[in-house]
Amino acid sequence: MTTLGELTPEQALRHLELLFTRRVDGMLQGDHRGLNTGPGTEPDRTRVYEPGSDDVRRIDWNATARTTVPHVRLTEAERELTTWIVLDASASMDFGTGRMEKRDLAVGAAAAVAFLTERSGNRIGAHISGPDGILRIPARTGRRHLLSILYAALDRPRVAAGPQRHSLGDTLRTLRSLRRRALVAVVSDFLEDGWERPLRAVARQHQVLAVETVDPRELELPPVGLLTLVDPETGRRREVPTQARRLRERYAAAALEQRAQIKQAIRAGGAAHLRLRTDRDWVRDVVRHLAEQQRRSGGVA
Template sequence: MSGSPERGGAPANAGSPTLRELTPEQALKHLELLFTRRPDGILQGDHPGLFPGPGSEPSETRPYVIGDDVRRMDWNATARTTVPHVRLTLADRELTTWIVLDASASMDFGTARMEKRDLAVGAAASVAFLTERAGNRLGAQITGPQGIVRIPPRTGRHHLLTILRAALDRPRVAPGTADTTLADALHSLRALPAGGLVAVVSDFLEVGWEQPLRTIAHRHQVLAVETVDPRELELPDVGLLTVVDPETGRRREIPTHSRKLRERYAEAALEQRALIKATIRRAGAAHLRLRTDRDWVRDVVRHVESRRRRAGGGAA
């Protein structure tokens, strides 16, 4: 189900500027302020990263709770206490993070606060700023019609902003235009040294990414950030609606006045999203779903805090 209604109409929060309404310099400044000087303090302070553990340095043990990674079982403590225990680890002090950004045609779509391409840049910014600290390196791979844009990992705020500028400036892809795929970008990371963090930002609507994601997750911590627009989950009752498959460019007229058709669409969309989520989880990756009609910053914060609570003292 890759078809999407054609763009049109005003955003849900038309009074608030979106990234596409700002110059690249203004957008970068806006993202930096979100993650360094947010007025409510929700993102202030030292952020060791999106994944506070596991790392390579052993720490304390605690009783096992449902949801813990069984690979961290501490068998000595389990045998000694007759209660299952897991070994916690301290996060590595230096981390290499790769951001894999899907810039396919289906990402150039949005009917709410922003387009999915804007949401993807926000997600990339959250990963970049939350993993930025002394010694950490950040690299990126951005798919596109001219091939994969690869930015080697380096340290520093200037390099971070260079990556975000490349994400902001990526060209739009015409529907039906052949381009590099998410699978291509993941395949090219197979030879990386183990132990890094790979953040994959995509709507995961294309095919072929499942096995490459599983391969990457065997050697790295992986965060899969799924971008979703509400019109991809349900159709409005607006009469005859033209939908376009962004990957092929095919158009189709849909009579949305039919309640049964809208219900079938919603059911199929839920099944599709459930399959994406299950596939990501089976690959061994963490999953974060962001929507164009929600406060995505708060959703990122909730995900980070949930990961930290689980790593530090029990399942969230």
């Protein structure tokens, strides 16, 4: 699989676009209206019931009685939706030992959200963190605007290891000013502290999809002798004797517990959770998530 780091930004954009106009179309089956976290929770209007397509549990009996024709409730997620991509560009994202770095995987995940929601004519905006602050791109429609968001994500500079000026929590707090209910896709490794409460606050007002990026070396250490590890968020270095089996086992157990805590915090905050790995076929994992959401929502993704 071609990695984004091997390509120029223009080539990377073309590569991502081909993924979602050819490969994903071939993997998806049925009518997928977008990458929503569910069918929505706010009743809005009704339309005529379509046998075989609509879930009978969503029949609006009041409208059916008034018109004598079966109607179903529509929710906000089925209509025009504004999508916001929150992209974490902290130093820990500049790491990868699989097929790509986590920063490239994050851009791929952002592209998945963008291309899948853009198909429905929705507006898309972004808040991208970086060493110079938070880049805010207003929500607009159109393929050219979508590509400009992805170009900005690809072109963001790398962050030096050490204390970060802007955290994921800071970026999430910038969404307080959003008035209209939206789909918010948060793409991060969620390794830093302080994002739980801001995420919960966003999820109270919006649909939230948390896309967690993971590299296999964050889950287990290979037996390669003395290894120098650097914490990208603090710059602290540590020599680790990876030949010690019990140390590797303790590391794997701690990593497993950490990921379980991240998953629990995301779900407790009211967000949907999608985990992508740098050593897996992330496009297939996105499609599987989409199919699962379609199944849970009764045929509408």
